[in-house]
Amino acid sequence: MSADGTARPTLLLVHGAWHGSWCWEKLTPVLNAEGWTTRTVDLPSAGSGARVRDDARVVLQALARIDGPVVVVAHSYGGVPVTQAVADAANVSHLVYLAAYQLDIGESLLSHHGAPTPADPGGFQPVPPHPVPLFYADAPAADAKAAAGRLVPQSTRSFSDMLTAAGWHTVPSTYVVCEQDQALPPDDQERLALRSGSVHRIASGHSPFLSMPGEFAGLLAGIASGSAG
Template identity: 70%
Template sequence: MTDGPWRPTLLLVHGAWHGAWCWEKLTSVLRAEGWRTRMVDLPSAGRQSGVQDDARTIRAELESIDGPTVVVAHSYGGIPVTQATAEAGNVAHIVYLAAFQLDIGESLLSFSGAPVPDQPGDLEAVPEDPVALFYGDVARPEAEEAAKRLVPQSTRSFADAVTQAGWHTVPSTYIVCESDQALPAQIQEKLAARADTVHRIASGHSPFLSKPVELAALLAAIGDSVQAHMNGRTS
């Protein structure tokens, strides 16, 4: 690969209970292939922050990136990414990785058919048996180490509704994780119907840990496609 004038930066946005640390294995592969990557730590992980707070964090990071960006959102991270990318001028593509690609007026709870409390509680504890839920196809020692790094998640972030949706105007790709125990594939397929393109990977909920090379290759292919499109527009 060689850098072109419009080669995008990849901004990776983690899901609930996680942090930017979860992308480290994937970013080492991507950077070895010459990709520029950025990550954020969402305030809703460990603090009583909501979707808008997370979206502001994402927008601030986007504003610090010079040039076009492909935003990769995992799981819950799809919600603030959807919110944030509606106002960001440098987002060329959104990738939803087993993520909630919600529409305006939807929250994680409402989309899931769960009641939305008027006064959300403080923090949602880390789920029971996170190894099985999130890391079922990750080597056991690595999965157990990852589980130790999880933190309580703001309950408010699950209740907050999306007020604007970037994927209405920004091209999007959905990556279905076919063996996902946290967000079942049949639910992902419903969300994926909102994306412009759909790919599938034979993995659990966290392919950035279980299949980083395969996921990196897929993200690189998406990034190359975005670059080709941007170069075509500017040639």
């Protein structure tokens, strides 16, 4: 329960490209110890040829299994299917975009970067060749190496599919800028964050749930409880 006696929202954590629900394993125990209920999903585009709509369906199914309000936390690519899904969800009270793609209708991850849609969008985007400095530069070396070893190829279609809905137009949102990010440049994050109602910044690389789970959990708790905007 929150300080005013109302039920706390559930936190639904949605991972980014190449990752899986395993990436939250350092964060969820911290949140759970503070009384927060957490849920995670595995997006099918990581490891299969699934599309944004398939990922969005998984998010919607997870939301349907949760009673009460939900704060959805989307990391990186996860912002794309979350944005699509939340437009059709009734129980989402807040969106948190963590170094994430807060796209609008008619945009795709590739179009955001000015890249053309591939002539043959089938197939996979391989795991980046140097994932540790890209994703986990400030994480403990052993944790970073272990995480890099769990990455899988990502569906190319998930990067080229355009959104047909954008839930942040009707659901309040907060953007968390990772100021030392090597994967999605902070300047790009700042531009995306203009679409959110509030912005917070954390002195981390792309994956603060791995590099500073305690500090990030505190920030998330503040956002979800309304005390951090």
